[in-house]
Amino acid sequence: MKTTGNLGLKKPEGTDNVDIADLNGNMDILDTAVKDVQDHAADTVKHITAAERTTWNAKASTAVATTTTAGLMAAGDKSKLDSVTQGANKYVHPNHTGDITSTGDGVTAIAPGVIVDADVNSAAAIAWSKLNKSGASLADLPTRSAADLTSGTLPAARLPASTGDVTSPAGSNVFTLTPGVIVDADVNSAAQINATKIGTAGITNTEFGYLDGVTGNIQGQLDAKSGIIDYVRQPAYATTAGNGVAYTVTLTPAPASIAEGFGITIVPNITNGPNPTLNINGLGAVALKDQKGVAYGQGKLLAGKPYMFRRVGTDFLADSAGGSGNAVAGDIRAGKTAATDAGDVTGTLPVQTGGTVTPGPNSQVKAAGIYDTAITVAGVPVPAANVLAGTTIAGTVGTMPNRSAENHHMPAVQSTTWAGDKVFLQPPNGWYSGESWVVTSATDLQPYNIPTDKNILGVQGSMPRQGTYTYAVTTAWDGNQVYVRIPQGAYQNPSGSGYPEIVLTAAQARADGNITPSNIRSGVWIYGQVGALMPVGHATINASTPGAGAPAGGWYELFRLPGGGRYANMMGTINWGISGNGQAKQGVFFYMRDEAGMNVKLHGGNVTGNYHDEITYSGFYLDKAERRITTYATMYSVTPDTGNWSRWYTDIGNNGAIPGGFNTNGQIIFYCYIENSLGGGYTYMSANGEIVYG
Structure with missing residues (x-):
């Protein structure tokens, strides 16, 4: 963006963005400059009135008098005249040396370099033109450029000529206000007119300090002005870092976000890999795609080459399509040029002439190249069913199945056997290589199914x-x-x-x-x-206990076995039932008792609550010599380990063993013991059948 030569006002060009902050800044600078001019114009000490100007213009010539022409006395002459004593004679002053020298004419001079800072009075008000420009602040102002505004200095020698209400010749820091152009109403009370518009001749120390303050104010305004960050209208430029699939750049000033239309030209530090992305100032990776929105394949963005992108939606799209492709010279018609990823490529593919090709037993080769005329090949009728599938002859795709490729052991469509003669297998239609087999299932054709003296289809029997x-x-x-x-x-x-x-x-x-x-x-x-076995005797058994309401703790005899003998076999059933009424515990048990009164529990059970159970035993066998009693029950809780008596409620041991101390040789009484039978429940036991003993 350009600026004015005097006040540094910003001048947007056709391609620049117009920022309201720039306009406001220009107005502030103008407001300050105009106010300074108004204040200067209103200063009656520095300016004369119209009446004073008229009076002065009416005076005689202001030319300095000479030895031959009357006129005004020069200041030097007046000083010399005032210094002459009344009646003085011409005097020849002696010469002096040292810090102050003189010549024969009496004129004194201060030797160069003898005056130092301490010799100068603080109120000396040395003229600006007398200052050493190499040491004081703003002293080298005439050597500065417009860009030096940022340092607080203001050029004088480089100022251009100014015309209009305020005029100044080129290269001068003296400005002249055209009389009468500014009135009081034109000047703002806070205008703060720029001191560079005020002539520097005869500037006092006070005025010098004011000028320094004005330039400092300009510097403050410039320092306070924030930079413009608009990468949509002013695209960025940067060389990437990172790898070929995840590029990164860091921009200054840093953007707050990657807005729609954000523009940037990148120079890849490395040729891209597949699906590359770009991450700007850590704001997140954005996909790089061509102008059509297609992600770049590997090698599309070359290292060291510039590529410009714009943010569109969620992607960075190329600003222009450009040349693209991987064609080489042999892919392009001879004499033609194409733009590719590798640059412009001139084709070498020759142009050929077509013609007619008649199929025959030998190969006919057409030269490689581009054919501008047609190539005609005569048609050849080929039955598809006679051509192997996967094979094309004269444009006809074969449909004959390749059975050998499908299955090395091809199942037969059907089979038949001539008993004692042959087995016939019908293969599926198709082509066979000569190494395939046609098979049929014969799962029962096993050696163990064939007698040892027989061989069926090569299988020797082993039965x-x-x-x-x-x-x-x-x-x-x-x-x-x-x-x-x-x-x-x-x-x-x-x-x-x-x-x-x-x-x-x-x-x-x-x-x-x-x-x-x-x-x-x-x-x-x-x-x-x-x-x-010598029979001793036998008896019929038909006994039962009372049902519901039987007294608790009652013993009820079912049958007796006389003493002597070696065995007893009860053939029939022994049944018992038990049920609760939800109020009391019910129990019933099957015992045998010897002559000494020793009881051995064979089976039983009890319940509590609303529960019912019934069990039947299919008699028993008592071996007195072996001291074992076993039953034939097949209920859920019996086990051979206890002679098939329920393992839950029995005194019988392994394999029906009767506990020691029980006398099996004397009389044995078989009892039912009712443990409890209260309320409406019932418990019972019955024995029915024949018992043989001997």
Whole structure:
């Protein structure tokens, strides 16, 4: 922005932004200058009135008198005259030397350099023209330029000529106000007219101090003026830092934000990587894109080259599209030039002539280049179904499936077998390389499914052939069924006929461990075992306890087993039920008692609250010699570890063991004990069936 030569007023050019602060600053400077001029004009000491001017103009010539012409006396002559004593004679003054010298004519002179600061009176009011310009403040004013306003100095010799109401010749610091142009109303009381408009001839120390204050005021105004930060109208310029994908710059003055239209020319410090960004003064990374809004690919912004961008939306877009592309000479028609990322490139791609090409058994090569005339190739009819898929012949894309590529073991569409002769597999339609196989599923074609003397489609059988009579491997008894394990193999002869027989030994037939002489009636033969059991007796059991309302703590006999013998087998059921009414605890238990009164609990239970439970035991077997009593119950809480009695409420030990001290040889009474039966609930137990003992 330019400024005026005198007052430094700012003059915006056509491309500059007009700032109201600049206009106000210009008005303040003018206001101060005009006020100083008004004050000077109103000073009656420094100026004469019109009447005084008329009187002076009416006086005689003001020319200095000479030896031949009358006129005004010169100041020197007047001084000399006043110094002559009345009646004095002509006197020849002697010469002097030292600080003050004189010549034969009596004229004295002060030797150069002898006067120092202490010799000068503080009120001397030495004329401005007499000052040494090399030492005093503002002394070198005539050598200064307009730019020196920032230092508080004001040029004089460089001031241009001024015309109009206030005039001044070029290079002079003396300004003349045209008489009559300024009246009192023109001058503001606070105008503070710039002292540079006042002539410097005869300036006193007081006036010199005033002038220094005026220039200091100008300096203060300039120092107080804030810089203009407008990167929209005055785009910035900077060389980047950072890497090729995240450029950074630091601007002075620093912007407060990156506004819409923010302009900047950057010179990348390194060629860009993909999707570069620019971060200005740490205000955040903004994507750099071309004029179309497309992010730059790698290598588009070259190191050391200038690129100008504008903020548009969320991106920095290039100010102009410019040349772009990665074409090389061989990509461009010969003789033509194109602008690329690498600069202008002249093409070398030759121009060729077209023609007709007739397909044949041999290759026909057309030279590389650009063809300005058509190339005609005669059509060749090719059935697509006869061309392998993925292969194109004369423009026809094949549709024949490549079965070998699909599956090295291609499943057959269908299969059939001629019994005892051949197996036929139909492959899917398509092309086969000769290394593929057509397969069909045969999950049962296993060696273990084929007798050892047979081979089916290359699979040799491993299943053993069994004879007409085959012995069982093992047998087992679960209390209800006998399980016979036979050897693996084929139980038919090679012709597919025959009914094999499984042979069990007597020991295998006795899978149930209870098939022993002691458990078989005397004289009876079972699976090689001759019975030795001599029956003692048997009895029918049909007993039950009272139901609801039975007294608490009651013992109820169900049946008795006489003393003697080795065993007792109760065949029937033993049932018990228990229920609560929500008010009292209910309990019922199954005991056996020996002749000494020792009780052994076989089973029982109790409940509290509204709960009901019923359990049935399928009789029991008592082996007096082994001191074991076992049952056949299959309820949820039984376990073989206690002879199938419930493990929760029993005194019976492992495998039905009867506790020591209990006499199994004497009479045994089986009781039901009702622990509690109050309120509307009920508890009961019943025994029904036959008991055999011996």
